[in-house]
Amino acid sequence: MENLSQVNIYRTRHYKKSGPLWLIALLILSFALVFVAGDWYVCAIYKECAKPKAVANNHFEEIYFKPNQTNVNLSTNLISAYPVLQGISENGLTKNQELIVEGRYYKNETEALGLKRASNIDALLKAQGINAATTLRATYIDADQGTFTKYDSFYKGAAFKVENKVVDTFKINNQTIYYALNSSASNESATVLNFLKEVSERYKSGAIKSVAVLGHTDNLGAEAGNYTLGLKRAKVIGNILASYGIPQELITVESKGENSPAATNSTFEGRALNRRVELITK
Numbered sequence: 001m002e003n004l005s006q007v008n009i010y011r012t013r014h015y016k017k018s019g020p021l022w023l024i025a026l027l028i029l030s031f032a033l034v035f036v037a038g039d040w041y042v043c044a045i046y047k048e049c050a051k052p053k054a055v056a057n058n059h060f061e062e063i064y065f066k067p068n069q070t071n072v073n074l075s076t077n078l079i080s081a082y083p084v085l086q087g088i089s090e091n092g093l094t095k096n097q098e099l100i101v102e103g104r105y106y107k108n109e110t111e112a113l114g115l116k117r118a119s120n121i122d123a124l125l126k127a128q129g130i131n132a133a134t135t136l137r138a139t140y141i142d143a144d145q146g147t148f149t150k151y152d153s154f155y156k157g158a159a160f161k162v163e164n165k166v167v168d169t170f171k172i173n174n175q176t177i178y179y180a181l182n183s184s185a186s187n188e189s190a191t192v193l194n195f196l197k198e199v200s201e202r203y204k205s206g207a208i209k210s211v212a213v214l215g216h217t218d219n220l221g222a223e224a225g226n227y228t229l230g231l232k233r234a235k236v237i238g239n240i241l242a243s244y245g246i247p248q249e250l251i252t253v254e255s256k257g258e259n260s261p262a263a264t265n266s267t268f269e270g271r272a273l274n275r276r277v278e279l280i281t282k
Helices: 002-046 083-091 111-127 190-204 223-243 268-274
Strands: 097-105 134-140 158-164 171-173 176-178 211-216 251-257 276-281
Touching: 083 158, 097 111, 111 134, 111 158, 171 190, 190 223, 190 276, 211 223, 223 251, 223 276
Parallel strands: 097 134, 211 251
Antiparallel strands: 097 158, 171 176, 176 276, 211 276
16 A cells, blocks of 8 residues: 555656646647648648639739749730730720739839839730730739738739820920910820929039929919919929929929910910910029
């Protein structure tokens, strides 16, 4: 009896000493089983062991990228993967249409990376016979909008859509920008942007010290509305100049509205000359 008691005492002491070790081992084993089960679930159920696969019809785009890389990954034929490209391949575009090629970028990536992706996609389009007019864009996608996989790839690497071309109706003469009727979107005009870049370079070279921006309109519509439109046009130009490196304090912005016409408002041609923004440099 005494020997049995000693054995029980030994077992109790041994358990107390080894108990924490067994508990730790059990926890490690549990975590390992959870990880293995999760990995098997992703591979076996979602088939994401090697590369992204379709998670649902109409929700998967065949172009995808590795983080911070620009090489185009494509699992099927590019044109057949996107209905809009199929339509262009079969019917082409009208002369007033263009294909928008969107390269997407995500958290911890840059806009320049998105544009490079769009450029690489565009080159792939050309190689596969899509020779339509294209415009490249970079679009940031929030992390919760992108579909990431645990294998460091993501879906939704690109998007395509057809838009009507923006017609550049702006004209420049003697540091004056002439506008089409009711227009104020000079920030979308290559003609205007190139002119303003030249003005900023003149400032950087020391040729000019300040810029006054004066907005004008024709006399169609209410006088108050024309004043507001003239000011809006002038502010857009002033902001572009500031973005190109001319300090904001050296740029003055003013609206003359319809009150300082350069020509008669009684003809279409005269009104076209009155819709303008003047740059006065010193």
